[in-house]
Amino acid sequence: xEVVGRRVAVVGMGGVFPTCAHLNEFSDKLFSxxxxxxxxDTATAYGKQIRSTVSGFITxxxxxxxxxxxxxxxxxxxxxxxxxxxxxxxxxxxxDIGSIWAMLGTLDAIKMAGWTNAxxxxxxxxxxxxxxxxGHEILRHAWHNFFELGKKSRFVGSxxxxxxxxxxxxxxxxxxxxxxxxxxxxxxxxxxxxxxxxYAYRLIKFGLQDRVVAGxxxxxxLETFIGFDAMQVLSRGFAPQESSRPFDKDRNGFVCSFGAxxxxxxxxxxxxxxxxxxxxxxxxxxxxxxxxxxMFYPSFNGQQRLWKGLLGETxxxxxxVKAHGTSTPAGDAIELLSIVDCLGTKDYHISxxxxxxxxxxxxxxxxxxxxAILMLQKQKVLPCLxxxxxxxxxxxxxxxxxxxxxxxxxxxxRDILPQQSxxxxxxxxxxxxxxxxxxxxxxxxxxxxx
Amino acid sequence: xxxxxxxxxLVEILKTIxxxxxxxxxxxxxxxxxxxxxETPSTELINIAAKAEQKFDVEFDDDDIDDLGSKVKDxxxxxxxxxxxx
Numbered sequence: 001x002e003v004v005g006r007r008v009a010v011v012g013m014g015g016v017f018p019t020c021a022h023l024n025e026f027s028d029k030l031f032s033x034x035x036x037x038x039x040x041d042t043a044t045a046y047g048k049q050i051r052s053t054v055s056g057f058i059t060x061x062x063x064x065x066x067x068x069x070x071x072x073x074x075x076x077x078x079x080x081x082x083x084x085x086x087x088x089x090x091x092x093x094x095x096d097i098g099s100i101w102a103m104l105g106t107l108d109a110i111k112m113a114g115w116t117n118a119x120x121x122x123x124x125x126x127x128x129x130x131x132x133x134x135g136h137e138i139l140r141h142a143w144h145n146f147f148e149l150g151k152k153s154r155f156v157g158s159x160x161x162x163x164x165x166x167x168x169x170x171x172x173x174x175x176x177x178x179x180x181x182x183x184x185x186x187x188x189x190x191x192x193x194x195x196x197x198x199y200a201y202r203l204i205k206f207g208l209q210d211r212v213v214a215g216x217x218x219x220x221x222l223e224t225f226i227g228f229d230a231m232q233v234l235s236r237g238f239a240p241q242e243s244s245r246p247f248d249k250d251r252n253g254f255v256c257s258f259g260a261x262x263x264x265x266x267x268x269x270x271x272x273x274x275x276x277x278x279x280x281x282x283x284x285x286x287x288x289x290x291x292x293x294x295m296f297y298p299s300f301n302g303q304q305r306l307w308k309g310l311l312g313e314t315x316x317x318x319x320x321v322k323a324h325g326t327s328t329p330a331g332d333a334i335e336l337l338s339i340v341d342c343l344g345t346k347d348y349h350i351s352x353x354x355x356x357x358x359x360x361x362x363x364x365x366x367x368x369x370x371x372a373i374l375m376l377q378k379q380k381v382l383p384c385l386x387x388x389x390x391x392x393x394x395x396x397x398x399x400x401x402x403x404x405x406x407x408x409x410x411x412x413x414r415d416i417l418p419q420q421s422x423x424x425x426x427x428x429x430x431x432x433x434x435x436x437x438x439x440x441x442x443x444x445x446x447x448x449x450x
Numbered sequence: 451x452x453x454x455x456x457x458x459x460l461v462e463i464l465k466t467i468x469x470x471x472x473x474x475x476x477x478x479x480x481x482x483x484x485x486x487x488x489e490t491p492s493t494e495l496i497n498i499a500a501k502a503e504q505k506f507d508v509e510f511d512d513d514d515i516d517d518l519g520s521k522v523k524d525x526x527x528x529x530x531x532x533x534x535x536x
Contacts, residue, residue, distance in 0.1 A: 068466075068468075071466065071501060071504060072500055072501060072504055079468055081468070089468040089469050090469050090491065092468070093468065093469045093491070093494075152500075154496050154499065154500045154515070155500050157496075157497050157500070158493040158494065158496050158497055159493070
């Protein structure tokens with residue numbers, strides 16, 4: 001249970017983002033209303049086999065990594081070389097690309113947090129980092145060589161397990177920083193990034209840890225892209241920079257992207273006592289399930305309960321709602337209507353960062369949490385890029401008898417859906433993320449006003 | 451194939467395994483121990499064995515790999531023994 005008086009501060013952040021060399025460039029591009037989405041040559045190489053071809057992707061070269069192929073197996077990436085020597089070879093040997101991104105983000109976040117080695121390596125420091133998908137690029141070639149080419153198991157090498165296991169990102173981060181507290185991963189599909197941060201918040205709030213490295217990762221994976229492409233849920237038919245368009249009436253799917261977001265959380269009084277720069281204070285985290293037995297379709301009732309659980313007795317009405325806003329037809333509409341149902345139609349704005357870099361899946365909640373911190377720092381709202389035209393007609397589900405939410409068409413909410421970044425006094429922000437399986441997550445952060 | 455020729459081939463393999471301390475590869479002898487002397491993580495020994503199979507065109511028995519020692523001479527012996535078996 002919560003320990004009375006214990007609060008949680010955000011003191012560091014880092015990550016790996018499409019088309020950006022570092023966090024500052026990421027911030028500059030976002031607040032300049034730029035899109036980080038490009039045509040993905042890895043997808044276009046498969047021609048008509050793949051329906052969607054745009055992504056917020058990251059090449060190895062862009063992160064100063066070099067892939068070394070095995071001499072034993074065809075196309076198997078045996079190890080990566082860090083051309084900037086940020087990560088020791090021993091740690092690179094056990095890491096897939098997503099785990100390397102997690103380690104790079106962790107190094108930046110801890111540096112920003114200013115933790116000493118003694119603090120980082122103490123029993124009071126945990127690691128909670130998760131990923132949405134498996135280590136597909138590792139497994140694809142390993143299993144192809146075993147099953148199709150008949151190679152012996154030892155030719156696959158001794159790192160298939162550690163480079164592809166479910167909690168590989170957390171394990172690699174923990175081995176890098178040598179913390180002595182918990183090391184775990186939370187998996188909740190597209191809510192994974194926020195789920196890990198929320199769980200880390202609880203570890204500190206409940207008195208189980210004093211510091212946690214937390215976040216989400218989605219390493220480059222053609223398998224992940226293909227899986228969603230097969231469901232026909234990816235955006236197609238637009239120029240890359242216009243392909244992610246949350247809330248726009250012409251949206252036709254999300255942009256499958258990759259990346260990593262890592263934050264350092266710390267017990268508030270400890271952070272203040274050592275003179276840390278508190279980037280934000282986490283006021284509350286709440287998560288729940290729809291309970292309607294539907295793997296995919298969003299639940300208005302589930303989101304209503306989410307909001308109630310999050311805001312509870314806090315008395316806070318957020319100045320900005322960082323929406324999940326994937327650019328899918330049903331998801332965006334239900335989400336917008338549930339926000340309006342809870343907060344009304346005035347005195348706050350909705351930001352949809354996926355409009356700028358796509359949907360980073362397991363990393364989405366963590367990277368978007370970082371965008372919320374940036375909004376607090378800059379006192380600027382990030383836009384809902386490409387939300388150019390809102391539906392002036394009711395959604396079909398709004399016309400049914402069982403619909404219990406707002407009956408206004410989405411176009412009535414134009415004023416809270418900015419198309420460009422703008423300055424505004426921001427004291428608190430709510431972040432929302434949902435995932436397959438009917439899982440919903442929300443976090444409430446505020447400026448440190450002490 | 452001469453034993454020294456095999457050792458030189460093994461060193462070429464070791465150069466591809468980045469977790470091994472590369473500075474220590476200059477003076478590898480038959481008595482060099484992969485773990486104690488070259489600081490090779492034990493998980494990499496199977497990679498060395500598999501790459502040796504490929505480089506020297508031999509196929510080790512699983513039992514021989516299970517019983518393989520951690521010195522350079524152990525794998526040199528195994529390569530020669532396996533080649534002699536044909």
